[in-house]
Amino acid sequence: MRRIVTALAGTVTALVMLFGYHTSTAGSGTTAAVPSAPLTTGNSGSGSSGSSSSSTSGASGGGTQTYTGDTVQTQWGPVQVQIAVTGGEITDVTTLQHPSGNPRDEEINAYALPVLRESALSAQSADFDLVSGATVTSQGYVGSLQSALDQANL
Amino acid sequence: MSSTTGALPEAWPGGSPAGRTVTPSPSPVRRAGRDRLVADLVSGVVAASLTVVVVLWFAGGGLTDLTIATGPALTSLGRLTGLVSADLLLLQVLAIARVPVVERALGQDQLARWHRVLGFTSFSLLLGHVVLVTVGYAATTRTGVLAQLWDLVWTYPGMLLATAGTAALVMVVATSVRAARRRLRYESWHLLHLYAYLGVGLALPHQLWTGSDFVASPAARAYWWTLYLATLGAVVAFRVALPAYRNLRHRLVVRAVVDEAPGVVSLHVGGRDLARMGARPGQYFVWRFLDGPGWSRGNPYSLSAPVRRDLLRVTVKDLGDGSRRLADVRPGTRVLVEGPYGALTADRRTRPRVTLIGAGIGITPLRAIAEDLDLPPGDVTLVHRAGDDSDLVLRAETEELARVRGIRLMHLVGPRAAGATPSWLPAHLAHLGDAEALRRIAPDIARQDVFVCGPDCWMAALEQALAAAGVPRSQVHIEHFSW
Numbered sequence A: 001m002r003r004i005v006t007a008l009a010g011t012v013t014a015l016v017m018l019f020g021y022h023t024s025t026a027g028s029g030t031t032a033a034v035p036s037a038p039l040t041t042g043n044s045g046s047g048s049s050g051s052s053s054s055s056t057s058g059a060s061g062g063g064t065q066t067y068t069g070d071t072v073q074t075q076w077g078p079v080q081v082q083i084a085v086t087g088g089e090i091t092d093v094t095t096l097q098h099p100s101g102n103p104r105d106e107e108i109n110a111y112a113l114p115v116l117r118e119s120a121l122s123a124q125s126a127d128f129d130l131v132s133g134a135t136v137t138s139q140g141y142v143g144s145l146q147s148a149l150d151q152a153n154l
Numbered sequence B: 001m002s003s004t005t006g007a008l009p010e011a012w013p014g015g016s017p018a019g020r021t022v023t024p025s026p027s028p029v030r031r032a033g034r035d036r037l038v039a040d041l042v043s044g045v046v047a048a049s050l051t052v053v054v055v056l057w058f059a060g061g062g063l064t065d066l067t068i069a070t071g072p073a074l075t076s077l078g079r080l081t082g083l084v085s086a087d088l089l090l091l092q093v094l095a096i097a098r099v100p101v102v103e104r105a106l107g108q109d110q111l112a113r114w115h116r117v118l119g120f121t122s123f124s125l126l127l128g129h130v131v132l133v134t135v136g137y138a139a140t141t142r143t144g145v146l147a148q149l150w151d152l153v154w155t156y157p158g159m160l161l162a163t164a165g166t167a168a169l170v171m172v173v174a175t176s177v178r179a180a181r182r183r184l185r186y187e188s189w190h191l192l193h194l195y196a197y198l199g200v201g202l203a204l205p206h207q208l209w210t211g212s213d214f215v216a217s218p219a220a221r222a223y224w225w226t227l228y229l230a231t232l233g234a235v236v237a238f239r240v241a242l243p244a245y246r247n248l249r250h251r252l253v254v255r256a257v258v259d260e261a262p263g264v265v266s267l268h269v270g271g272r273d274l275a276r277m278g279a280r281p282g283q284y285f286v287w288r289f290l291d292g293p294g295w296s297r298g299n300p301y302s303l304s305a306p307v308r309r310d311l312l313r314v315t316v317k318d319l320g321d322g323s324r325r326l327a328d329v330r331p332g333t334r335v336l337v338e339g340p341y342g343a344l345t346a347d348r349r350t351r352p353r354v355t356l357i358g359a360g361i362g363i364t365p366l367r368a369i370a371e372d373l374d375l376p377p378g379d380v381t382l383v384h385r386a387g388d389d390s391d392l393v394l395r396a397e398t399e400e401l402a403r404v405r406g407i408r409l410m411h412l413v414g415p416r417a418a419g420a421t422p423s424w425l426p427a428h429l430a431h432l433g434d435a436e437a438l439r440r441i442a443p444d445i446a447r448q449d450v451f452v453c454g455p456d457c458w459m460a461a462l463e464q465a466l467a468a469a470g471v472p473r474s475q476v477h478i479e480h481f482s483w
Helices: A002-020 A103-123 A137-151 B028-059 B070-096 B100-106 B108-140 B145-157 B161-175 B178-183 B186-193 B195-209 B218-250 B320-329 B362-371 B397-404 B427-432 B434-441 B458-466
Strands: A066-067 A072-074 A079-086 A089-097 B250-263 B264-269 B284-289 B299-302 B311-315 B332-340 B354-359 B380-386 B408-413 B449-453 B476-478
Touching: A002 B161, A002 B195, A066 A103, A066 A137, A072 A137, A079 A137, A089 A103, A089 A137, A103 B108, A103 B145, A103 B311, B028 B070, B028 B100, B070 B108, B070 B218, B100 B195, B108 B145, B145 B161, B145 B362, B161 B186, B161 B195, B178 B195, B178 B299, B178 B332, B186 B195, B195 B218, B195 B380, B218 B332, B250 B311, B250 B320, B250 B434, B264 B320, B284 B311, B299 B362, B311 B320, B311 B362, B332 B458, B354 B458, B362 B380, B380 B397, B427 B434, B434 B458, B449 B458, B458 B476
Parallel strands: B354 B380, B354 B449, B380 B408, B449 B476
Antiparallel strands: A066 A079, A072 A079, A079 A089, B250 B264, B250 B332, B264 B311, B284 B299, B284 B332
16 A cells, blocks of 8 residues: 555656646647738748848839738738839848747748748749749749739739 | 354354345346346447547548648647547446446446456557657647647646646556555555546546647537546546445444364355345455455455345455455444446356355355355255365265255365366366366266366366266356455
8 A cells, every 4th residue: 555655646747747748738820920020930041042132021112012912811820911012023031920829830831931941932833843842832922922922913 | 252063054044045135136038038138238338439520530531631642640649549548448447436327237247357458449549649649749739749748748728737647547557457456465455446536537638738730719628527437437436426325324343253263264255235235145245344454455355145134244264465354353343335246146057956166165156156046946056176084175065955946956065176278176086177067077077167266366267077978158247356
């Protein structure tokens, strides 16, 4: 009986500690980035591509216009992009909202978003391959990008 | 402590067999039909639940993910193995939940065997799930496998709990392989095994919060919660609440302890309303006698006589551990039971004539069944195999039954035959051959029901002999007590 009580006490202690850990009580959720502070995630991964333009939102300096695409709801959360157009060409794409709050989303976005940005800039349209393993995010990205392009009449 | 010989009229009140308490039961034909129905329903439920998880996987894009690239393909397979493993995990908990209808139709020993098979299968799939998901994620995000594993355990929702749950299940499985069972006492093994409940429960959060088939679908989550709650409900209802209710209602107390033979005692246990327990001759309970430290270890003992005038009786041989101390139990000791369990009962009979074959202490449920069978003289044969004369437990009672009911009683006494192939016969009869001996005992044995109880290896030899003698499997009724 003494051993049973000891084992029970030890088990309860272990359980209390386990449930005190932060992943043990959070559910999966998404947080949307505040639109006026665009995330640099999309940019930081593409350092070597020479794209040194800082992602500025809101308007017009010289010939650069920014267009904000619709928010596309995916099963993992919302995706929203903003494009910067100079002289009829897309010069930058920033991600305003992407699924997060789940470390899996962070991982996927860390490699997928830069790839999508590169694809958009080289294709100068929303017509490019989705990123394998990030199908859902890619589809949301493409959808939001297309709506931004529509606004820019490109 | 009273010490009387075990003659039927004196030690066991009730006088003539006509004064016994009979729990009404359905006819053998209806019983067999009902058993088949329950067995079919159980198979249906198992198949349905597995189908649902595969559909869940499919609906979550599992099949299409297989074609994208290596990473997602492995992850998708990982999801499938995880789903099936979790489903089997819940099913095996249900198998051991002692649901009365199921237990009555299939027998606890058969359910325990399935529990074992389902458990090991579920565990193998669990290992596959862990490997596939880790390697799949690592391939998709192009990180190292170990780094990915670390990431999974420490940063994903509910995963630390799931890791702890997996560790618990690893311990449970490791202590349940045969090599480990041999080294552990049953009671110690059973206590360690209870950690399986923890393993099952701790897996749930990660399934709901990280499992992509559940995160995306409220319907899937609702289904999964229902499954978990139903399993939990069954365990609480049938392993905790029902036994607690029965004990409170019937208030069992030891009335007498009777020496039957050297090393063999009978305990007469009294209580209220015992007929309402529905215990049939041939069934058993798991007994806990509140006689001091160590009371919490339960042991299964069969009833050795029909329930009579609010008295139950078990006859136990000193085989070590719990059985030895029963001789010192004092009248007035409270008794806690779980049960009645067991599928070895007279209503399993499918034929007009019956042979009962028991070895040593295994004669106890058979002696009870023999008294319960209401058949004409000469239609029941009772064979008692024993190492020597002192092992013929309850001899006076079986001889009394033979005299009063016309039961054909045979004693096969003597040491086992030494030899390569184990025989169920004593040495001096081994020359007849296992199957031929059965035909000598009852020439029409292939057209009789045969009830068997004894040590496992002896029963195995006897089962082979019965098959060789042409007795169909459906007419052989066996219950194993060592799970």
